[in-house]
Amino acid sequence: MAIEILMPALSPTMEEGTLAKWLVKAGDTVSSGDIIAEIETDKATMEFEAVDEGVIGHILVPEGTENVKVNVAIATLLEDGEEAGAAPAPSAATEAPAPAAEPAPATPAAVSEAVPVMNLAPDWPEGTELKQQTVREALRDAMAEEMRSNEDVFLMGEEVAEYQGAYKISQGMLDEFGSQRVIDTPITEHGFAGIAVGAAFGGLNPIVEFMTFNFAMQAIDQIINSAAKTLYMSGGQMGCPIVFRGPNGAAARVGAQHSQDYAAWYAQIPGLKVVMPYSASDAKGLLKSAIRDPNPVIFLENEILYGRSFDVPVLDDFTVEIGKARVWREGEDVTLVSFGIGMQYALEAADRLAEDGISAEVIDLRSLRPIDYDTVLASVMKTNRCVTVEEGFPVGSIGNHLSATIMERAFDYLDAPVINCAGKDVPMPYAANLEKLALVTTDEVVAAVKQVTYR
Amino acid sequence: MAAKKATKKPNVSGEELKEYYREMLLIRRFEEKAGQLYGMGLIGGFCHLYIGQEAVVVGLEAAAEEGDKRLTSYRDHGHMLACGMDPNGVMAELTGREGGYSKGKGGSMHMFSSEKHFYGGHGIVGAQVPIGAGLAFSDKYKKNNSVTFTYFGDGAANQGQVYETFNMAALWDLPVIFVIENNQYAMGTAQQRSTSSPDIYVRGEAFGIPGEIVDGMDVLAVKEAGEKAVMHCRAGKGPYILEVKTYRYRGHSMSDPAKYRTREEVQRVREERDPIERVREMLLTGKHASEEDLKAIDKDIKKIVNESAEFAKSSPEPAVSELYTDILA
Incomplete structure (x- = not known):
């Protein structure tokens, strides 16, 4: 049976093209690799090679035809000893399987119905040296x-x-x-x-x-x-x-x-x-x-x-699970979330706030992937306020991401917008005074807490 | 071209020769079929065909032993078939189906097989080179005497990390064979427009890495050079470079109109230097095989390739639940 030569897709995005030129005619013998036509895509003119060997039976789409859909039969190829016979009508494009339009399953880590529970288990047993x-x-x-x-x-x-x-x-x-x-x-x-x-x-x-x-x-x-x-x-x-x-x-x-x-x-x-x-x-x-x-x-x-x-x-084999935050200080009025050296500012701020009668809960994320969302959310649902603290740049920061997560999952619990304390949006300067300004400071954290607690 | 002359008296049996013919033909027919499926929209994205370069991997695999490792760039279909990976699994990965080597999640450029010690399938030009040296590092660390074939192209040879790797591979005597598949074009840029010296292997000299040029259109010359390099590495003498001069007949990828070279240039290589025709002729003139024998091989290969295409079309798309699997171990 004659093999149909189909209009090829010649780029990742091509859906149709122009059959610019035939380089063979009916009756020509072709072998694998011979260039049989030139096809114009939206990007370039491409040479189209024969894959199978045989004799060209009929040209179904004449040269110069524009908007030829991918997978339409453009010619027929006869195998050994086969007769050309009558030209078949050009077929409709054989559809390539469309990408499955199924909905993506939800991110495992995303919105869950379960009420977040804070992880308060200590890292080592009580009484450990x-x-x-x-x-x-x-x-x-x-x-x-x-x-x-x-x-x-x-x-x-x-x-x-x-x-x-x-x-x-x-x-x-x-x-x-x-x-x-x-x-x-x-x-x-x-x-x-x-x-x-x-x-x-x-x-x-x-x-x-x-x-x-x-x-x-x-x-x-x-x-x-x-x-x-x-x-x-x-x-x-x-x-x-x-x-x-x-x-x-x-x-x-x-x-x-x-x-x-x-x-x-x-x-x-x-x-x-x-x-x-x-x-x-x-x-x-x-x-x-x-x-x-x-x-x-x-x-x-x-x-x-x-x-x-x-x-x-002092333990023979002490490990800390990746993905588990640590609550350094429990509090009622505001949740401070930080990690790394940011914790230094968060803890200092909590001490100073305590003097003013503001009780801050301080969470050290420790792991940034995966993040212990439950501990953060459970805390925010309790305190109704949150300030994040980090030294990195402010755009696309960990604090930005936490703000979005808190908004999505604990919006009704918030009594104030979440504030992100971060490094400034500048390359780090050398001068001592400017460097200090570029980094996050304890003062900024204290001020942010006062803002979200309306003090 | 300064390539070596064809081995005059091949130290190879008719059976071996027939096997190389078969393996090279499998790669060529497989790639032609892949090109066809791409044209039909069954294969998406990028698809880089290996047609013309078959003798390189077939010759080097003939020099490899069980336990040896290999990895390459995104032009990887030939390497996978040559190291014994299943054509069905490779083709089904090209069509993005569940039956593919990566369950359809890797695609043409990203396939792996721990069973066959094939470590990818790398899409970032040159990135596989330090990784290959790292695999060799693990072999040396475990003292298991295996070698790693690290393939890269003449284009990748201009990436800085290649030379960072040469330095450490030589410094630490890593058992790695750097195979530069010089097909003369880095995508559309001819070697003389991108590379300061006509031969690339000489750059190894600066690091004390020996190397040589090999005629990549002659499977026996490749095998012989491969055996020499393998012996060097297994003897604990550190890395070796093989610059294999080869040629790709097709464009860089399926969407490459290849206007940077003439049709005549491609045709001339096909007619005068084709690696498969060369072995075919040796088989016939040496009376190792008859026309009928070769026809039978052709038929057999066609069947394997057609079956792989059928498998690749009928294997289902991965389950949607696969979206979130294999992200973390």
Whole structure:
């Protein structure tokens, strides 16, 4: 039976085109790959090749015809020994299957009917022995403990080994684990991030230290396109168990290129987990969880917090679940939501507000993907007011996202608009006075709370 | 072209030769069918065909052993078929169906197989190069003596991350073979308009990585070079570069009118250097196969390809619930 040659789609968006020119006529023998016609799409004139071999039977659509729909028969091709016979009438376009018009199922994390319940479970059992430890020490202990228990965990980055860490996070680790597992890289973020992603595909559990997250912008393609998306693109076959960690956000007086908070950037990406601890116990517990997690985890630290000491539980294997907020302070009048170094301003503000008789509930998100919406919403439903606090840029911020979520899910509970306290919408200035102005301040948080409580 | 002359006396049996013929033909017929399904609107988006380059993957797979890994760019259908992935699963991924390797969620450019150690299918030009070195890093770390074939094109060879990777692969003696599939065009830009030196493999010299040029239209030359590179890597001597000079007959993607080269140029390569015709001739003149034998192979391949197209059309679209699966492990 004669094969119909159909008007081809020659671009992702083509629906019809002009049959500009036939390069064969009835009776011509063609073989696979021969150019048989020229077709004009909206973008270009394309050569159209024969796929099958045979003899052209009839030309059904003459050259010069415009608006020929994709999949209309434009010619017939005869196989060995077949006669042309009468020309068939041009057929109607064979419809390609239309994309299914089914409604998308609701986002698992989106609107749920259930009443949000606040997560008040403590991170460690009551009576656990505590010790004071810096964030720096807590991070090192987390990595060392995980490397002791899993041979496939290794650390790579600039100056992590012989220099003992640019910020001394990996102090002593080269001595304990050797140069096969604590690996100094050249200054080549894009390259070593990609190598680490490949190593994770190959079954290892890399910890990649970026000297700061500012330099991770060189590597962001590997983080997002390769690490975050491959599990989905492979239909679940190939995951990327990797941790990207390092200091994030403003340090002090290092200027615009070294002072940016990337929390909102990474939190936007499906396929990533994103955490940003404030305390040493969270730094330790979350980093251990991140290293064990089968997914890529962005672990955002803060240089200013590295030397700060907090209570850390003395436990053999202390972890903090990713995706769980922590309520630092319970209160009745307003909910302050923050994370990372923003917590410093939120807690200071809560102290000052208490002096004025305003009781603030302070929530540390700790994880920015997934976010513990329930804890935030339950708190807002109790206090009816919310102020968010972060150091990042104000446009498209975590606070913006929380405001939208609160509006969608707890609008009737609000007695005032949610206010987002954030860094200013400017590159970070160097001058000491201007830098102070560019960052969020405790004063601004106090003022925002007074505004939403109408004091 | 400074490519090596065809191997005079092939150190290869008639059976092996027939197998290469078969594998190359499978890729070509599969790609022609994919082009046809694209024309019918059954395959969407971008679709980059491998027609003309078949000898590269078939020759290198002949040099690989179980456990070796491979990954490439978005022009990946040939690599998947050559490493033994199921044509049905590949074609069904092209049509975005449940039976595809990625359940229809990856598409032409994003397919993977943990079983066959095929690590993609990468859509960002050059991004697969450090990932390939990372796979080699994992092999070295686990001391399992496998090698990774990291394929990229002459276009990707101008990405900075390729050289970041060369540096670390050499520094750490990673068992990775960098296969530069030089088909002479980075999309529409001819190599001489984009690349400062006529040969790309020489850039490895700056990092102390040995390499060579290979005639990518000669499957036996590719296999021989592949074996040499594999031996180098398995001996713990670090990376190796193969610059395989090849040619794609079709446009960069299905929507490429290919006005940057003449019809005659394409036709000349087809007539004079076609990798499949070359093996066909060797089989016939060497009396390894008769015309009838080859017809039988052709018929068999046509059947496999037609079945893959039928499978790809009849496999259902993924269930809507798949929208939210496989985001996190």
